[in-house]
Amino acid sequence: MDRLGIVVPCYNEEEVLKIASEALRGVLNDLIVKDKISKDSFVMFINDGSKDATWSLIEEEHSLYPTQVFGVKLAGNVGHQFALTAGLNVAKDMCDMSVSIDADLQDDVAVIEEMVDKFHEGKDIVYGVRKKRTTDTFFKRTTAEGFYKLMNGMGVKTVYNHADFRLMSKRAMEQFAEYKESNLFIRGIVPLIGYETDCVYYDRKERVAGESKYPLKKMLALAFNGISSFSVKPISLITGVGAVIVILSICAAIYALVSYFTGTVEPGWTSLILSIWFLGGVQLLCIGLIGQYIGKIYIESKHRPRYNIEKVLSDQ
Numbered sequence: 001m002d003r004l005g006i007v008v009p010c011y012n013e014e015e016v017l018k019i020a021s022e023a024l025r026g027v028l029n030d031l032i033v034k035d036k037i038s039k040d041s042f043v044m045f046i047n048d049g050s051k052d053a054t055w056s057l058i059e060e061e062h063s064l065y066p067t068q069v070f071g072v073k074l075a076g077n078v079g080h081q082f083a084l085t086a087g088l089n090v091a092k093d094m095c096d097m098s099v100s101i102d103a104d105l106q107d108d109v110a111v112i113e114e115m116v117d118k119f120h121e122g123k124d125i126v127y128g129v130r131k132k133r134t135t136d137t138f139f140k141r142t143t144a145e146g147f148y149k150l151m152n153g154m155g156v157k158t159v160y161n162h163a164d165f166r167l168m169s170k171r172a173m174e175q176f177a178e179y180k181e182s183n184l185f186i187r188g189i190v191p192l193i194g195y196e197t198d199c200v201y202y203d204r205k206e207r208v209a210g211e212s213k214y215p216l217k218k219m220l221a222l223a224f225n226g227i228s229s230f231s232v233k234p235i236s237l238i239t240g241v242g243a244v245i246v247i248l249s250i251c252a253a254i255y256a257l258v259s260y261f262t263g264t265v266e267p268g269w270t271s272l273i274l275s276i277w278f279l280g281g282v283q284l285l286c287i288g289l290i291g292q293y294i295g296k297i298y299i300e301s302k303h304r305p306r307y308n309i310e311k312v313l314s315d316q
């Protein structure tokens with residue numbers, strides 16, 4: 001029977017921890033009774049350097065349910081993406097599949113069963129996708145949806161309306177651990193792993209208690225990080241703008257020369273205006289060109305796995 005590990009990053013979540021623990025243990029027990037996961041399946045809370053009582057609550061839950069509730073304490077706050085990665089890396093050696101979910105239970109715990117069913121059907125990654133965002137504020141909804149569109153426009157493949165609520169098999173977690181980059185955007189990496197994937201759909205709820213740990217500033221940082229760690233398109237844009245300006249400068253040159261020969265200009269104007277346009281364009285083009293190389297160095301420096309072999313058929 002397959003062991004499930006539910007991985008939950010927590011930052012200042014004292015208000016929701018007990019509720020989350022109860023709900024997730026409920027899910028485990030239900031799935032154990034239905035014979036879908038092994039009896040030693042667990043919930044693992046990752047304390048991301050919380051300043052409140054989160055860790056002591058995790059310790060308390062662990063002493064109450066030592067076989068079901070586990071805890072990992074990070075030495076300081078590293079942010080949601082790294083906290084989740086730490087959790088997945090610890091969990092991958094202990095379970096056959098993991099489900100990552102936020103502590104605030106905004107994601108529907110009821111669809112974990114569907115995820116596990118899909119795992120048994122042979123899927124390695126199952127994404128939790130939000131049906132609609134009626135419970136989010138208008139602002140959060142439009143900024144978040146704009147974010148997915150921008151990401152896709154920039155060439156970063158992500159699953160639309162999917163956050164970090166997903167099931168991963170052991171081998172998917174192992175491959176994920178091969179991505180050792182520090183500019184970490186998990187949602188961009190997971191689709192690169194490959195394997196058979198699927199989605200389950202759910203309605204996103206409001207936070208059970210406490211408030212969002214993702215204010216606008218952190219959201220913008222995540223968006224920028226997502227784009228800059230996956231795409232060198234912004235650099236290509238600069239090169240493109242440079243090329244356009246060089247072309248424009250040629251048009252400007254024709255205009256300036258015509259004005260010069262028709263004799264309606266001040267002396268010196270033609271050479272001045274031509275130099276400004278042309279040099280500006282050439283400079284942008286060169287910066288873009290240098291940028292292209294820097295972009296390549298950036299990609300090389302990540303040492304990402306270049307492929308993921310799923311199976312080999314041979315005579316061995």
Ligand code: UDP
Binds near residue numbers: 106
């Ligand atoms: N979180 C974390 N470290 C941080 C910020 C957030 O581990 O520095 C956790 C948080 O406890 C929650 C999850 O990341 O379990 C998502 O955060 P939140 O629900 O506040 O984000 P939102 O749903 O508002 O985007």
Ligand code: MG
Binds near residue numbers: 102
């Ligand atoms: Mg939340």
